[in-house]
Structures are given as C-alpha cells and as structure tokens.
Amino acid sequence: MTDPYIYAIVALLPITALMLVFQSNPYNALIMRGILGAIAALIYSILGAADVALTEALMGTLLSISLYAIAVRSSMVVRLGILSDETTVDSSVENELRTIFSKHYLRLELVTYPDPQTLRQALLDRTIHTTIVLNPDRAPEIATRISSLYEMMRSQLPSDTNLTYINPLASKLTVTEPQQ
Incomplete structure (x- = not known):
C-alpha cells in the first residue's frame, strides 16, 4: 500500500x-x-x-x-385535510402552503372529508397532519398537530391566517392562540 x-x-x-x-x-x-x-x-x-x-x-x-x-x-408528505365541498382549495392558499412546504422538501397531499367533525377527528387520530377550513367571509382556519409544521407555517403565513396547534396526545386539547 x-x-x-x-x-x-x-x-x-x-x-x-x-x-x-x-x-x-x-x-x-x-x-x-x-x-x-x-x-x-x-x-x-x-x-x-x-x-x-x-x-x-x-x-x-x-x-x-x-x-x-x-x-x-x-415520509416527506404533509397530508392536508379539507372538506369535500372545498375540493378546490383556494389556489392562493394552496400555492402558499406548497411554497412553504417545498422550502423544507415536503410535498402537499390533499385529503377530503365529508364534514367538519370527521375532519377534526382525522387530525386527532393522526390520519392527517394539518387541516384547513375556508371561510368566505374570514381568513382560512388552519390547524396542525405537528409542532414543527406549526412553527414553519407561523413564520411564513400572512398574519390574518387563523393558525392553531393541537396536541392530540394531551389529556385535554392544547390549542395555541392564533397569530397576531
């Protein structure tokens, strides 16, 4: 050698x-x-x-x-739950989320649910990572059960977005207050 x-x-x-x-x-x-x-x-x-x-x-x-x-x-997929009547998520919100997640090498996958209760239960059952509910008269409501996704979105979403973190493992739901 x-x-x-x-x-x-x-x-x-x-x-x-x-x-x-x-x-x-x-x-x-x-x-x-x-x-x-x-x-x-x-x-x-x-x-x-x-x-x-x-x-x-x-x-x-x-x-x-x-x-x-x-x-x-x-493992690089973020499953976003939406209501079935909102199958076409507002393209600006969807594009914003795709942009945020793509910076972290994550793909966005949309999953539809028939009603708000089933959507929320899917989040608590860990079937999906994040939910979004579009309100015609208010800003979109986004909830997530993963703290790193919450931090990612909190720093990059517009301030008028109603973003909450839900801890499904806690005995009672821990919900953080929306962004300022």
Whole structure:
C-alpha cells in the first residue's frame, strides 16, 4: 500500500462521510450515501477484499439507497385535510402552503372529508397532519398537530391566517392562540 493514489482514495472516505452528515436535503444525502458506499467498495477491492467489496456495492450501496429513497419519499408528505365541498382549495392558499412546504422538501397531499367533525377527528387520530377550513367571509382556519409544521407555517403565513396547534396526545386539547 505504498501507491499515493490509495491514500487519496482513502482520504475521500471521511470527507464524503462529513459531507453526508451535514446534508440538509434528504435527496442529496442519499446521493452522498451512494458515493460513500462506492468509495468504500473501491477501497475494499484495491486492498484485495473482493467479496467484501461486492457485498458493500450490492447491499451497502444499492439496496440501502433504494430502501432509503422509498422511506424518504413516503415520509416527506404533509397530508392536508379539507372538506369535500372545498375540493378546490383556494389556489392562493394552496400555492402558499406548497411554497412553504417545498422550502423544507415536503410535498402537499390533499385529503377530503365529508364534514367538519370527521375532519377534526382525522387530525386527532393522526390520519392527517394539518387541516384547513375556508371561510368566505374570514381568513382560512388552519390547524396542525405537528409542532414543527406549526412553527414553519407561523413564520411564513400572512398574519390574518387563523393558525392553531393541537396536541392530540394531551389529556385535554392544547390549542395555541392564533397569530397576531
């Protein structure tokens, strides 16, 4: 192991690992994980461990990246409950929410419910993450059960939006006051 290129390749391993740790975008982290696995497989093959290199390439890189991609894709969804008579959410509100969530790499999925009681129960049962009720004469009412979504929306929604946080795990409902 006196060849200088081996030292350069081995130095790539911790550099790539550090880059992986500091990724904020989950998709970029998946790419970095793939690069990390490829470098590890290359190092193993250079050092003569072909079986370990093949295992790392197949299991550690291809399979894990595929499973991580599926997990990231399915967990990056915000399920927004709406009433069935509001199937076309006001495009400005929907676009505003999509913009807010896309900054955090989240997708918005609309789920319809027949009445306000079922909508609220779905939020408490953890079927959906957030609800929106559109009022023709007032600002939209948005409720969420996830504190990080509440903080995200609170800082970026217009001040006239009625935004509440509901804690479904508390013995009694904890509702924060609307934005000022």
